[in-house]
Amino acid sequence: MPNRVVMLADFDYFFAQCEELRHPEIKDKPVVVGVYSGRTEESGAVSTSNYVARKFGVKSGMPLFLAKRKLEGTDAIFFRVDHQYYDQVSNRIMQIFRTYASSLEQISVDEAYLDVTEQVEGSFEKARGYAQKIKADVRAQVGISFSVGVGPNKLIAKIACDSQKPDGLTIVKPEEAKAFLAPLPVDRLLGVGKKTSVRMEQMGIKTIGDLAKFDCQRLVAVFGKALGVYFHYAANAVDNSPVQEQGEAESISRIGTLKQDTHDLEFILQKTDELTEGVYRDLVQRGVSFKQVSIYVVNVDLSSKSRSVTLEQPAKDKETISRNVKALLEKFLSESPLEIRRVGVKISGFSKEEPNQKLLTSFFQSGHC
Ligand code: DGT
Ligand code: CA
Ligand code: CA
Numbered sequence: 366m367p368n369r370v371v372m373l374a375d376f377d378y379f380f381a382q383c384e385e386l387r388h389p390e391i392k393d394k395p396v397v398v399g400v401y402s403g404r405t406e407e408s409g410a411v412s413t414s415n416y417v418a419r420k421f422g423v424k425s426g427m428p429l430f431l432a433k434r435k436l437e438g439t440d441a442i443f444f445r446v447d448h449q450y451y452d453q454v455s456n457r458i459m460q461i462f463r464t465y466a467s468s469l470e471q472i473s474v475d476e477a478y479l480d481v482t483e484q485v486e487g488s489f490e491k492a493r494g495y496a497q498k499i500k501a502d503v504r505a506q507v508g509i510s511f512s513v514g515v516g517p518n519k520l521i522a523k524i525a526c527d528s529q530k531p532d533g534l535t536i537v538k539p540e541e542a543k544a545f546l547a548p549l550p551v552d553r554l555l556g557v558g559k560k561t562s563v564r565m566e567q568m569g570i571k572t573i574g575d576l577a578k579f580d581c582q583r584l585v586a587v588f589g590k591a592l593g594v595y596f597h598y599a600a601n602a603v604d605n606s607p608v609q610e611q612g613e614a615e616s617i618s619r620i621g622t623l624k625q626d627t628h629d630l631e632f633i634l635q636k637t638d639e640l641t642e643g644v645y646r647d648l649v650q651r652g653v654s655f656k657q658v659s660i661y662v663v664n665v666d667l668s669s670k671s672r673s674v675t676l677e678q679p680a681k682d683k684e685t686i687s688r689n690v691k692a693l694l695e696k697f698l699s700e701s702p703l704e705i706r707r708v709g710v711k712i713s714g715f716s717k718e719e720p721n722q723k724l725l726t727s728f729f730q731s732g733h734c
Contacts, residue, residue, distance in 0.1 A: 368539050371608060372479040373522035374499075374510040376455070377531035379475035381415040383454050384444045386508050394423050395421060395441035399429045403515075406603065407433070412446050416531060435704065445499050448474075449620055449661065449709060456617060460647060465499050468608045471615055475511075478519050480608035489538045496534055517542060518604035524553055542602035545573030554599050556592065576600035581734030594734060610653075610717065617651070618661075620709030628704050630695060634728040637690050640710040645683040646710065647702045654679035656714030658689035662697060663707035670696055671709075679716055686712060 376382065380398040385391055395418035401409035411432050414423040418441060423432045429443070455474045463469050466479035479499075485491035496513045496722040503509060512533035514526025522543050525535040538547045551573055568587070570576050576584075577600035585593030598604070620639035627633060637660070648655065659673040672693045676685070690710055 368482075368487055368517050369480065370482045370485050370487060370489065371516055371519055371591070372466075372496060373493070373514045373516075373519065373526045374477055374479065374511045375514075375526050375530070376458070376475040376509055378413055378415045378419075379455075379509075380413045380446060380451055381418075381444075382679060383447075383451050384442075385415065386454065387450075388442075391442050393417065394698055395423070395436050395439050396444070397423060397429075397436070397441060398444045398446055399432075399433050400446050401429070402465065449618070452616070452618060453620065454507065456647070458503055458509060458511075459615075461503055461506060462499070463651070465495070465502075466608075468610060469518055470608045470610060478522065478608045484586040489536055491611055493534065493536055497534075500532075502535070518602075519606055519608065520555070520599055520604035521545070521602060523555070524549065524633045527553075543577065546600065546602055547572060547577065549573045551576055551600075554596070556595065556599075573600045577602075585734060599732060603693075610715075615715055616659075616711050616713035617647045617655075618659075618709055618711035619646050620661060620707060622707045623705060626704040626706050628702070630691075630697060630698055633694060633698075633705060634691060634709055637694065637710055638687060640708070641683060641686050641690060644686060644710050644712055648681065651715070653715040653717055654681045655686075656680075656716070657712065658686055658693070659711040659713070660690055660693045660697065660712065661707075661709030662699070662705050664703040665706050666703065667706075668703075670697070670701070671711075675714070679714075 396415040398412045399409050400412050402535045407430050409429045411427045413425050414718045419468040421435045468480045470478040485495050492515045510532045512530045514522040515536040516525050517539040521537050529535045551557050581597040656679050657675050661671045663669045674689050
């Protein structure tokens, strides 16, 4: 294969977009999703906001009272984070991505790399139409927009994606990659934080282009072998790390509302069996084994709890999910007198059955200047 075609997809203003998805009427209003610390009604921080709210200066991490002040006089809407729901939306999109890629590496709830080399036959021209097709499919099936960066490796795909948001599509061909990186500040590279960029600036390195030209041996002398070599290759747009499933970080889950609030095991099991079906379907599609089974419960008073069990051996059958969900629920109900309103089933701790034996070349294995 002459070159790889790697995509990075990053969902736009993700948590806020999820809220717009289930409350379509709020789309044109400023939307803020917050993490409430619970100390006072107002205390907490902005997790994210839609682009309407961003125009008023709202930013991730900002105290909520400050966001409220900035949005005073508008019809802004504030939500509390609902990770269960965002995970569900994310999982649905990831499943669609899987049908478009030879391998998928999910790196967070709203980001994934797709290796599409084979699908587009190594062509960056074809990659544009292919990315548009994936965007249209996800928009039609789920209703979420995302930005895409396409490059010859993960490093370029990521920086390309960041350069145009929301709903962006940025393609950087292999022959353009070095020139694309050159004018950017060094801290755009993964692993270059505040301390490193200050140190680099003292060495006369401001841009990635400066870093690319800098003597590799000297970088090694200052930053150590692994990092020095990494900086050298990364600045020169070289990244051989494969797009690889990250089994551990992921889960498959389903959550649903019971027909009525109840404390009755059999009644709840009817629901969890249905949820287990859905979870199992996704599992089969993924072709992985799982090691953890969890339940999630929302009580009538809206408090929520989860319980997990780790299996001794990885499993891949439906019976193991049902059996463990039942045991977890039984135990939970014996300990909690509250009626239950919503219930969820989750499996996680995935592993591939046949480990990918491909010889991997990664940054750190390149090893020398
Ligand atoms: P984007 O990609 O710029 O359109 O906007 P987001 O909101 O998708 O931002 P991103 O990709 O950096 O983060 C993904 C999600 O992670 C975001 O929807 C909420 C959460 N998040 C990001 N930054 C923060 C933060 O500073 N605090 C908290 N609590 N959550 C954050
Ligand atoms: Ca995002
Ligand atoms: Ca992100």
